[in-house]
Amino acid sequence: MKKIILVVAAIMTFMAGNAQSSKEAKQLLSEVSSKVESYENIVIEFKYGLENTAENVKHETRGDVSLEGEKYLLNIMGTTRLFDGAKLYTIIPEDEEINISSHNPEDDQDISPSKMLTFYNNGYKTEMGPVQDLKGRKIQYVKLTPIDSNAEIKEIHLGIDKQTKHIYNMIQTQDNGTKITITVNSFKTNQPLPQSLFQFKESRYKDYYINRLD
Template sequence: MKKLGLIIIGILMMTGAMAQSPNDANVLLDEVSAKVDSYDNIIIDFKYSLENPAENVKHETRGDVSLKGEKYVLNIMGTTRMFDGKKLYTIIPEDEEINISTYNPEDDQEITPSKMLTFYNEGYKSKLGKTQDIKGRKIQYVKLTPIDSNAEIKDILLGIDKQTKHIYNLVQTQENGSTITITVSSFKTNQPLPESLFQFKEDRYKDYYINRLD
């Protein structure tokens, strides 16, 4: 769940200015970044699919994520992952279990959206790809290629709506041939989100086993 959560958060929030020399792809990513930074909060509904032809695996699910600054709540596969600015909570109703850990900026395993931005900024080269008409929308793709030749990721295609400068979808291809596709179905901004949404209320989970990892 941790790895999946980080992938989704990183993908949906990846908006940064790449660290290479200026090009049209970087300019577009800068525009996306500026647009996202202008919002007080963002709520995204998305479809997630994983396909691996070699293993005959195909899986689809839906999820949503609410983001406000560093804080977020991610719901997918019946599990909730929450970050309140200090601690990370993974709530698993099926097992009646909650894992709690303190966020440590020095720990690469504990990644918030902003750290995912830094990861992508430093780890990828970017260039413009093709433009597609999808349901009346002009979607400009940016191809991201890992700088590290030993990376498990072969490349990422990031689809950006040219009019709204919002992320439409992403296709991540692994070196083993599997692909992860995330398509944004709803992108809402500046909603009346209560601060309590990002606050963990332990008394709501009296029958749960709480695993405090630190």
């Protein structure tokens, strides 16, 4: 996400137009954030794609995540990640192994599931992008550029459904050329989720090796 600049009278018009674009982008993101925060919980099914043409790498998979406040349950690539608000549990059935660690938000540099729908609120410059018609839906893109010039992320294009104000997809490009695309296939809100969904039951994993990292 890198920015823009351009002769006397025209410069005033250009700068005013660019400022308006940024203001419009921030307003749209604010509406999306408010919509997300109004829900008691959110259940999402998504497609995850990773591609680096220079390295001849291309991978696609599907996953799902249930979110309630900071708590989440994420299933992807045969692994389950559960955050109960204090501890993070990574459950790997293939290896019959579970990693348990305390969660420190200050150390979390990733876009975790609990931040997936609001990560853009801090640390990014914003700019309105194009509107695309995808499957009959008007998707407005917002371009996000990290304020930190040393960030591994080069830019993010966030696709927002203009009608629902829900995030449709996120296209993240890294400095090494890797492109990560997350597309929302199903977005459900205020579901009857049992509280036990976000609770770790050690008794269910009697044969697993449990690695307590702290």
